[in-house]
Amino acid sequence: MKRQDERSVGELLLDADFTTRQILMDVTGDDAPAMLRTWGEVVQSASELWATLPQPFRGTTSPIDGVTVARLESMSQAMHRNQIRRGWPGDGPSDERLLHVAETLTRAADLIGRRGGHIGPTDPAVRADLDAARMRIMHTLYVGAHSVGVAAQQHVADVELATTRGMPSRECRAVPRGQDAINRLAAFEQLAGAYVGNQFARAVQGEHVHGPYGSERLQQALIGWDIQAHRTLATNPTPANLVLASRTQAGIATAAAAILHAGARTGHVDAHAYEHRLAPTLDATQQAWTQVATRWAEMTTPAGRTDLDLVHAAGELRAAVREVAHDKTTWARPEVMAGRVDLGEAAQHLQQALSTAVDVACVIRDVAAEDPNLTGPARAMSHRANADIDRAAGRGHRGKDVVWVTGHSPCCATVARPQTQ
């Protein structure tokens, strides 16, 4: 005899949320067909659960809330119809984990339907509980849509790679159909994400859903990063921002080395030039940026805040690099990268980015040399100053450079600045 599920609605919602997180952590391209077959059931169950929740009392919540879940269900139904019409992914097994999520949400809806009829949404505490439940449902849809999208992306990448090795054309139809599913899931994720991120207005104003792919995305991300780095460092050159700027520049050099290496191996970049000129220069550039980042990290405090626009620009750049150059947990093989983008074109974008990085380096040097407001933890700066003095003395420069550290408080001091006597 099956044991009766005695969990509360709240516990069921947490179960659904945590299951989608686990799926996201473990998902692979092989899971995509089953997940795409099952995703519609998850959305339908979530929508039915949403409908069973007591409605807001006399407009205490925006009517937009109900519209969002209705739009999500409509998007999911359209996706399902499209799958049937195009015959992909076709018949086959369901994804057991997503089925569990759908069943859990249905169980919560049943529970409310049977026992929640007396709930009065006039009580502020009850209204807060209902709001929390709606947010948890939407959060679960957001995480779930992202995991299905990740599976579809990996599946398409796997099929594209197999195509280059002579996969039957019948299997290749998964590429355009998978791409269509990826676009629809991205739109779904963005709408659900806008709800949980409290950014509904931005979503309905038509913020982009389908960004560019491949080298075009890489180019835009590199340009966007360069502009944002200059903006942030011009107005707010704090150690925390300087750490992220330096680490991202180091990441660009690392990515450039990986992509140019792939270009050299596949004939898109001069192999001799890569090996003898580009690779050593990129390695040296990467190490120099890492050194700069390490120095600035010593001057940050744990509570230091990083400009969120800079954070977003760095995140987009990293995502664009991953789209071109990564395969699961490491670099993609050269032929895989070559199958994704024109590596010669990507190399040109990176070359331009590395050229403009010189200017970012100059900005950072000027901050270090001239910014009168630069502060850092006193202990770290004292250690750094002593180390610099010792190093200079060891090189026989005694008496040439003096490092000044001016204390303002027990935990803060102005930056050490070499002064030539």
Added chain:
Amino acid sequence: MTNDTIDQDAGDTLAAVARLLRHAAVRAWAQAEVEGPRSHLHLLGLGIHIASCQAVAMLPACADLEGQPPAQDDIAQLLRAAEELTRAIPVLDQAAGISPLVVAICDLMREATP
């Protein structure tokens, strides 16, 4: 940017998440330096650092982000611990941003786990 509306318990938990992520980024970069300038771990460290910046941005200015670094050094374990902590944070307007952070951590876990 700071968030002064977040609940005290949620804020304390999120601060612990930020500390774990910061330590994970430091560990990833340390391993990357051992492997050399072309190591993919440089970009993993950058991703973890970006997630830690997102977590810090959701905290009030007075949040306690000091403290001893966690004992474990394994990057995947640190990310797992951070994700498990986020389970205790309610998904509410006051913690807007927690959903993208959860997705970012789960993505990083997949990236860090061979």
